[in-house]
Amino acid sequence: MNFDIKPIFNNNLEAILQNKINTKTKPIGALGTLETIALQIGMIQNTDQPSLKNPTIVVFAGDHGIAEKGEVNPYPQEVTAQMVYNFLNQGAAINVFCKQNNIDLKIVDAGVNHDFGVTPGLIDAKIDFGTKNYQDKPAMNAEQCSLAIQKGADIVIDTHATGCNSIGFGEMGIGNTSSASLLMSYFTEIPVTECVGSGTGLDTSAIKIKQQILSKVYQEYTPSxxxxxxxxxxxxxxxxxxxxxxxxxxxxxxxxxxxxIVTAAFLAAYDIHPEVLDYCIFTHTSGEQGHKKMLEFLQKEPILNLDMRLGEGTGAAVAYPIIKSAVAFLNNMASFESAGVSGNE
Known part of the structure; x- marks a missing residue:
């Protein structure tokens, strides 16, 4: 847990960036959220000429013990492994969007209940063959949790070493909306029933059952x-x-x-190191009903709202061209002075 995260606070640079944005050939604020993103990325990179290098999305896959019973998930657990193969065979939505936008894609076996053996293109970081069913016992022990955090960090170190400075994360795991709902309730103190949604397609009656099951699970634990x-x-x-x-x-x-799911993970990271918020761009509002409440809790406006709820990192991949546009206008758009255009007096 020894992460050294510094807040992106530099009054001088912020003033330089804001002046550069304001003196482009446009009315002040006319590019809206693009201006906010450009300022943030400049602050992250500590420069008034930021760049996006080797953008990468890492998809982590893992299974959940509660999914074995099928009470909270309409799809069987083996779909997790099947989707990992689909990622590797370039057949999923995340493959399409990453290819479209020239984003590198990495697939990680974090703990799928399947033996992949030596599979080309798959990063083997398996902790175990799925978590335990938290209806009976904690999903993982403390050592497994710490090891998973460290393995995630190590994969980023390797990715950063390729020259990557912009990164997104996706996930695959039947049952992981249940896990995310419980974590959301813990970190936001919103009742579990308000955190639970349809996941991969539950109907109204099944959602009520899921709410009841997860509310009972939540009451069994008192994490500190x-x-x-x-x-x-x-x-x-x-x-x-x-x-x-x-x-x-x-x-x-x-x-x-x-x-x-990724925002649920972010809530944990934010609770550990609040400074992490400075480095994050929230790419979209998921169609999963708890996600909007997460964003409201964080007081963050996402870039897109397309009613997507697929996961896999697809929201990040679809939003990336907009992030790229923010950097492009900051670096390439003429100023009033350079264009010889009269600005606001």
């Missing part, structure tokens, strides 16, 4: 720290994303936060 909450309710993929977010912030990378 973010690590204890992760161990009780988390998935290996979620814990790895926590470590990945924290290490990315330490390395001063621009972090693209995806939807409901």
């Amino acid at each position: 720290s973010p690590l204890e909450a992760l161990a009780a309710f988390g998935g290996f993929e979620i814990a790895m994303i926590v470590g990945a977010i924290l290490k990315s912030a330490e390395l001063k990378m621009t972090i693209m936060i995806d939807g409901f």
Whole structure:
């Protein structure tokens, strides 16, 4: 847990960046959120000429013990492994959007209940063959939780070494919306029933059952720290994303936060190191009903609202061209002075 994350606070640079933005050939504020993003990335990189290098999305996959019973998930657990193969075979939505936007994609086995053996293209970071069922016992022990966080951090170190300075995270794991709902309730203090949504497609009656099951689970545990909450309710993929977010912030990378599951991981990272918020861009509002409440809790406005709830990092991949546009206008758009255009007096 030794992450050294510095707040992005530099009054002089902020003033320089804001002046550069304001003196472009446009009315002040006319590019809206693009201006906010440009300022943030400049502050993260400590320069008035930021750049996005080797953008990468890392998808972490893991299984959840509660999914074995099928009470909270309409899809069987084996879909997790099947989707990992789909990622590796370039067949998923995240593959399409990463290819479209020239984003590197890494797939990680964080703890899938399947033996992949030596599979080309798959990063083996498996902690175990899925977590335990938290209806009976904590999802993982403290050692497994800490190891998952460290492995997530290590994967970011390797990614950063390729020259990457902008990174997003995705996930795959049948049952992980249940885990995210429990973590959301712990970190926001919003009742579990208000955190639970349809996941991969539950109908109204099934959502009520899911709410009842998870409310009962929540009452069985009294975590006293973010690590204890992760161990009780988390998935290996979620814990790895926590470590990945924290290490990315330490390395001063621009972090693209995806939807409901990744934001649940972010809540844990934020509770550990609040400074991590400075480095994160929230790319979209998920169609999963708890995600909007998470963003309201964090007082953050996302870039997009397309009713997406797929996960996989797809929101981050779709939003990346907008982030790229923010950097492009900051670096390439003429100023009133350079263009010989009369500005506001």
